[in-house]
Amino acid sequence: MHIYRSIIFISSILLLGACNDQQAGKEEDHHDHEESTGNVVHLSNQQVEALNIKTGKLPMINMSDYVESNGQLKVPPQNEARVTAIIGANITSINVIEGDIVEKGKILAWLTHPDLIKIQAQYLEKWNELQYLEDEFTRQKNLYDENVGSGKEYQKTKAEFNSAKALLKSYEAQLKLLGLNLKRIQGGTIFERVPVYSPIKGSILSVEVMTGQYVAPQTAMFEIVNTDHIHADLMIFEKDVHKVAVGQKVVFNVESVDGELTANVYSVGKAFEQDPKAIHLHAEIENKEGLLIPGMYVRGRILTGDQKTTALPESAIARKGENHLVFKVKKRTEEWEFQPVEVKTGFKNNGWIEVKLLEDITDNTEFAWNNAYYILAEMTKGEGGGHHH
Secondary structure (H helix, E strand, O other): OHHHHHHHHHHHHHHHHHHHHHHHHHHHHHHHHHHHHOOOEEEEHHHHHHHOOOEEEOOEEEOOOEEEEEEEEEOOHHHEEEEEOOOOEEEEEEOOOOOOEEOOOOEEEEEEOHHHHHHHHHHHHHHHHHHHHHHHHHHHHHHHHOOOOOHHHHHHHHHHHHHHHHHHHHHHHHHHHOOOOHHHHHOOOOOOOEEEEOOOOEEEEEEOOOOOOEEOOOOEEEEEEOHHHOEEEEEEEHHHHHHOOOOOEEEEEOOOOOOOEEEEEEEEOOOOEEOOEEEEEEEEEOOOOOOOOOOOEEEEEEEOOOOEEEEEEHHHOEEEOOEEEEEEEEEOOOEEEEEEEEEEEEEEEOOEEEEEEOOOOOOOOEEEOOOHHHHHHHHHHHOOOOOOO
């Protein structure tokens, strides 16, 4: 009986030891699992897609200082035109409407008036008269050279010939401005109407007249603008003038275009306007996208330095206590892993924040570019225990 009790006692001790070893093994495995997962957040492909989480490498961004400025879109003076009537006349037809694209020399409208017919008749009369005077001048000159004709008669004919020639040239100049063919008029053709031509290539900005209307000389009929060289005209206040220079980059917004446009400064004004006291800065637009019309309001920033640094969008950074965190990304087959990395933040510029990593990374390391606070919340839940999806 004593031997039997001893066997039972030894068996109990062995069994208890085995249970303790098994429990210790489980705790060690659990500890190892925590060390291998740490604070890594696991999200499924569906979660990442639903949250529209964007990822990418750590970019170098120009985070230098800048000067804020407002202004307008403008075109150079040679790229806009106001078409006026050269002579008082009535409009018989209009060939364009606002928004039409026209080439240089295109007929915009036709004009007619009795004065147009009268000036052609006067020209034709003086042209025929000049033919007679030219022949008479040549005859008198030959007689004078041969000492047969009178010098007085020769001088009189010469004066009449030169006077008629000068008057004819004035008529020719007027008819050329009206766009009429002189050779055809000399042949006897009288034009009942005259064209109004476009002086530049561009689009019709406005039509200021109507069919049948009488337009006096210098009356504005059409406005045309060529936006091929549209640029940003910005106002720089006196306190910032010393910061700007030709060659600097400009980032700006207009209401008609989503996102930002970029430009390069090609001219800085040398004289102040007094109300407000500021100078003009002109910048050539690089990406002429969307609807850009002269006169549109511009809000811009002139980047006054060229210092680039590592940066991420503001939505890529989450604050936990006194620390700022970003999240390294690894793509697995069925899920994504997001691991927190502490960073030091710096200068802010247009939605980007300068970041300095406190640990080394490889060139191929990718980071989450948005939803940092959502990932942080998932990580905080995961710290309560368990592998979180």
